[in-house]
Amino acid sequence: MAIDNETIRHVAHLARIDLQAKELERLHVQLHEILGFIDKISNLNIEDVLPASHILPISNVLREDIPHTSLTPERALENAPSKKGNFFSVPKIIE
Amino acid sequence: MTAHELLVRLKSGSVASEAVQEALYARIEKVDSKINAYVRRADFRKNDAVNKKQGLLFSLPVTVKDNICTEGLNTECCSKILAGFCPPYEATVISKLKKAGAEIFPLKANMDEFAFGSSTENSCFGPTHNPWNLGCVPGGSSGGSAAAVAADEAIWALGSDTGGSIRQPASFCGVVGLKPTYGRVSRFGLIAFASSLDQIGPITKDVEDAAILTQAISGYDPNDSTSVDQDVPDYLKSLTKDIKGLRVGIPKEYFVEGMDSEVKSVIEQAVNKLKTLGASVKEVSLPHTEYAVPVYYIIATAEASSNLARFDGVQYGYRAKSDNLIEMYKRTRAEGFGDEAKRRIILGTFALSHGYYDAYYLRALKVRTLIKQDFDRVFAEFDCIAAPTSPTPAFKLGERASEPLKMYLSDIYTISVNLAGIPAISIPCGFTKDKLPVGLQIMAGSFNEEMLFRVAHTFEQNTEWHKIKSSL
Secondary structure, three states, X not given: OOOOHHHHHHHHHHOOOOOOHXXXXXXXXHHHXXXXXXXXXHHOOOOOOOOOOOOOOXXXXXXXXXXXXXXXXXXXXXXXXXXXXXXXXXXXXXX | OOHHHHHHHHHHOOXXXXXXXXXXXXXXXXXXXXXXXXXXXXXXXXXXXOOOOOOOOOOOEEEEEOXXXXXXXXXXXXXXXXXXXXXXXXXXXXXXXXXXXXXXXXXXXOOOHHHOOOOOOOOOOOOOOEOOEOOEOOOOOOHHHHHHHHOOOOOOEEEEEOOOOOHHHHHHHOOEEEEOOOOOEOOOOEOOOOOOOOEEEEEEOOHHHHXXXXXXXXXXXXXXXXXXXXXXXXXXXXXXXXXXXOEEEEEHHHOOOOOOHHHHHHHHHHHHHHHHOOOEEEEEOOOOHHHHHHHHHHHHHHHHHHHHHHOOOOOOOOOOOOOOHHHHHHHHHHHHOOHHHHHHHHHHHHHHOOOOOHHHHHHHHHHHHHHHHHHHHHHOOOOEEEEEOOOOOOOEOOOOOOOHHHHHHHHOOOHHHHHHOOOEEEEEEEEOOOOOEEEEEEEOOOOOHHHHHHHHHHHHHOOOHHHOOOOO
């Protein structure tokens, strides 16, 4: 499947990554090559095959509903680039 | 010296734990400026007081890859976006090792950023060099762990393996590397790359050490819902030095074009050795092998794109300056991630995006089923599979750095194992004319690590390859 610059720009936006013009150009060439190779799987007849959503025969793993201690707010905020009180701080989102 | 040899000496008191640490520091001081197996060496202040611990592992230090959380020790995945990250909790494997009496070595091992790579060239701390030839890569992504063990800068180490990241560097550096069955070892505290493929495992100087270390880190963990509640056998009991009558399959799809002719002949000799040791060897077929790399680069990048969404400059690590939230995310990720990380996130986001999901992601999951079924069929008739770990020996630094597809193809023999969830080990089995190590890979059915230890140990004890050291 071919991939154009517009699609790459859109996907990069979805992934929240700013791309320089040069990066976009290089990615276009590389993704084109990688997708060309990946397209190999489109020849297989897999109509009746079930997807391997999980490789082990386990499902719906739930933990016991028992309260337990977790990280304190101070510990959880230790690595924050910016914080205010007990909160992570980010640029203003409402004008 | 191997860990099990040191353990005997530590227990008898003929060697002190402080002396082990000192010897490692001295070795690192001497060779690591050439190898670069460890990161953040400059900021490091060594802690003289070794906590004397009894327990099984007698304060023996374990080297840990930079993507496994160690409380109080920076864990940055060799990425600028996690610069300065010091985990407020530790991975389950780390707690288990401490409980067994091990010491966590305070320097962390180099790796490809977020484990994205097969050469350790994608590290924000610069590449690791192969101890056998400083102009070559050590493999990756656990290249720092493998090079440190090979260069005697570590007693033993932990790596992580998503598509070959333990086995391929072990092969390139002439050491032992094991990827356990998916679910055998807890992933809690392993910074996730592809959650359905990642496993933590040992990189060691011989098979007995691999058995000891696997034993120490295995087992169910309520903090990892994909870990399996199944007893861990005594792996040392598998070191029987006997493989008479075992049925070993050789997958014909692994001996095709693209394979280095020297690697091929070394592997053929190793297979002959298995025969002389009494194994019954037969060719088998894993017909969907050629689809493994494409399937992997859809599933692994899709999972990575989702897992790495958390690195947005809010909770930890690097943040770019901006007054606008979306701009802040975009610039943080543009400046914080390296080229390969961006490439994989964008490829994975594409595979999951509207209009492409069915053609790529869903299709890949279906082919994954077929790959798993290939192995199920073989293991119904065979005890294990023997194959090369990598189609080539260690390649030159820079050789594949600008060609991602070529780099991806270096994982061609290791990737299927992760997709099928089965365990596999790589052990030294010979050298090329240029004195570069070659690894033999042995694979077994799910939760049959015992078979790997049995076959690998028998091969090792009847050959001398693991005793040959680089002339560093």
